[in-house]
């Protein structure tokens with residue numbers, strides 16, 4: 001056991017700080033030899049948890065050995081300050097430097113500072129007590145200014161007390177209670193940084209290196225440094241120097257969510273303890289004074305009441321909220337309600353009429369409601385004429401102010417709940433089954449609700465030939481519209497797919513290399529025969545541009561053999577780490593680079609191969625975690641034989657968020673994108689019945705395919721045309737609108753400059769009048785790429801209307817670019833909307849859908 005506690009090495013001072021000196025062999029990490037601990041700040045779990053960790057990692061263990069009178073630390077709320085907070089007092093009176101203010105009553109104040117352990121008081125105290133542990137050289141120095149930024153070696157004060165009342169001045173104290181302080185969270189800066197993307201401790205690695213992040217200062221550490229930099233983690237994932245500091249509020253959502261890195265480095269029990277401590281230790285709790293309810297900062301007990309009630313606010317963060325104590329309606333200051341929490345909680349001040357910034361002259365429990373709430377009430381059949389003031393109870397029963405009789409129940413009908421869901425308004429968590437039989441719905445509102453119900457899911461079919469880009473568009477949509485695009489399990493599977501792909505790409509290059517080497521040798525043959533005659537066995541030493549050394553050749557032969565036998569899967573995952581350096585070496589080899597330059601002759605090698613091969617070492621390690629971009633680029637992620645479905649809605653833009661939701665209802669509706677593999681659309685398509693209620697078909701064509709041929713020698717553009725024809729003429733799709741996405745515009749632009757579009761026989765009449773300045777967009781002349789796109793669009797439009805008599809909508813796309821996919825799918829939404837309006841489904845004066853004709857460029 002490397003830890004030795006010497007009686008004379010334990011220091012105690014009035015502020016309950018202890019230091020345990022370590023006297024064992026050199027430690028493998030950065031923790032200082034003396035660690036001050038404020039026992040009041042560390043819960044039992046936190047103090048105990050390092051024990052098990054230290055057993056595994058030989059970390060020093062810090063044990064509490066003295067009992068502490070924690071009651072000493074009680075402080076009136078006005079004196080509680082958070083160490084990294086800048087406090088601005090509402091009143092601007094009596095700004096007092098803490099050092100001046102406190103010196104006279106040092107004992108009193110330092111005892112009372114439950115939260116404040118990082119401000120100038122400590123320095124004063126330090127000077128009084130030479131034996132204090134504070135004088136030790138501790139980088140974290142919670143007490144001596146760790147949470148305090150330093151400027152030129154001099155500690156900078158980040159906590160400023162303004163107008164703190166002295167204990168014996170009751171009047172002033174009361175005054176102070178009136179003028180509650182507003183506490184603004186301030187993020188602590190990391191002590192070191194290094195170059196962009198590197199580890200903050202060893203300065204190695206890049207942005208792709210897996211890292212763990214400090215919850216306080218955002219410092220990032222690689223797997224070799226994290227345990228040294230974060231020590232025994234008594235408050236979870238924080239640098240040693242950040243222990244005791246409050247977390248960065250933007251990271252609150254990740255509290256207690258362990259990373260894969262920690263799971264690998266520590267055992268289950270250790271991980272569990274650390275995550276528990278991280279969630280529950282006092283230093284990491286949301287400071288009550290960061291939460292304002294009805295204009296007043298909360299007291300800790302109010303925050304507890306709020307967080308422990310039967311139906312608490314979800315994901316509470318620092319900020320200003322309003323709370324209607326009668327109905328339980330809860331929202332952000334100046335905004336519509338977003339939740340109904342438990343009513344009658346004694347928290348915050350009284351609600352103000354302007355709490356949600358409504359301008360409807362209709363009031364609920366004293367608050368002027370927003371437009372969207374008014375719309376909901378109207379559609380639910382509540383009479384709102386004459387600017388009424390309603391009294392709404394927690395069960396949704398309502399009456400007009402001054403009247404005794406309940407007029408009805410707002411959330412009594414399923415239809416109202418659906419409407420609320422569409423309008424993003426909250427409903428009570430329990431169903432109001434006891435609602436009276438009041439018929440609140442007019443015929444109109446009923447039919448609108450039916451309509452909304454019908455419209456909640458619009459199906460969009462995504463079809464295209466193999467390689468057209470359908471799965472890229474599908475994945476892009478997932479990344480664009482889903483909060484968690486890929487689950488952990490999915491990522492784990494995708495990782496193996498990507499690693500296998502990397503070997504596949506390398507295999508194609510190695511095969512190509514062999515072919516090119518043979519060709520080169522053939523060309524040199526005549527010359528070589530001459531030399532051979534003169535120098536005997538010289539032929540075996542002939543080197544070409546495509547030759548590789550014997551070691552790489554041996555690996556290459558083995559890999560090609562393994563792949564040919566279909567055994568590639570067997571070498572995973574164990575071998576991936578060992579072979580990664582060889583894969584990288586091969587990729588960097590001049591022969592493979594020369595082969596890659598001729599990739600257009602390699603047929604199947606996709607353009608994304610270099611993206612992954614460039615990062616072979618990273619990608620092939622067992623702990624590689626694919627990023628969203630990696631997944632987007634990865635082939636084989638979306639099944640090529642089954643359907644893939646994605647339910648999504650278009651997120652509101654910042655501008656839309658400020659609008660009344662009823663003005664942009666379409667963006668609240670849900671869509672289902674169904675990707676159909678092209679081979680699944682043959683004669684006996686088993687899914688065909690599922691497509692009956694599809695709203696529209698999005699057909700994808702790769703524009704750069706115009707010069708490509710399939711295995712049977714057919715031009716791929718003609719294959720796309722054939723599939724297109726079979727789908728548009730299929731009876732099931734007869735009534736549907738079609739959007740053609742002409743994809744891979746980036747590749748077309750580049751290719752059309754070197755390979756004529758007329759290479760495809762369908763495009764024989766492409767004869768653009770090309771300006772000499774065509775490549776300069778600024779002078780208004782289209783590029784050859786643009787001309788080619790327009791030409792293809794017209795070709796498909798004519799073809800479509802000749803067969804269906806209808807109009808085809810067309811959009812160009814570069815599906816590796818999210819904005820491009822977003823624009824194409826929004827166009828699909830517009831088409832759906834337009835076709836719906838055309839069918840005149842919408843109703844009467846209550847219509848929420850624009851009747852303006854939609855505009856597209858097609």
Ligand SMILES: Nc1nc2c(ncn2[C@@H]2O[C@H](COP(=O)(O)OP(=O)(O)OP(=O)(O)O)[C@@H](O)[C@H]2O)c(=O)[nH]1
Nearest residue numbers: 466467468469470471472606608640744814815816
């Ligand atoms: N440069 C470029 N590459 C693209 C674009 N769209 C797709 N790709 C690439 O083209 C290849 C084929 O795209 P996929 O999305 O897999 O095509 P698919 O329609 O799913 O075809 P299958 O997977 O064979 O069914 C992938 O390597 C993509 O990364 C694009 O707009 N530009």
Ligand SMILES: [Mg+2]
Nearest residue numbers: 471472636638
């Ligand atoms: Mg694909």
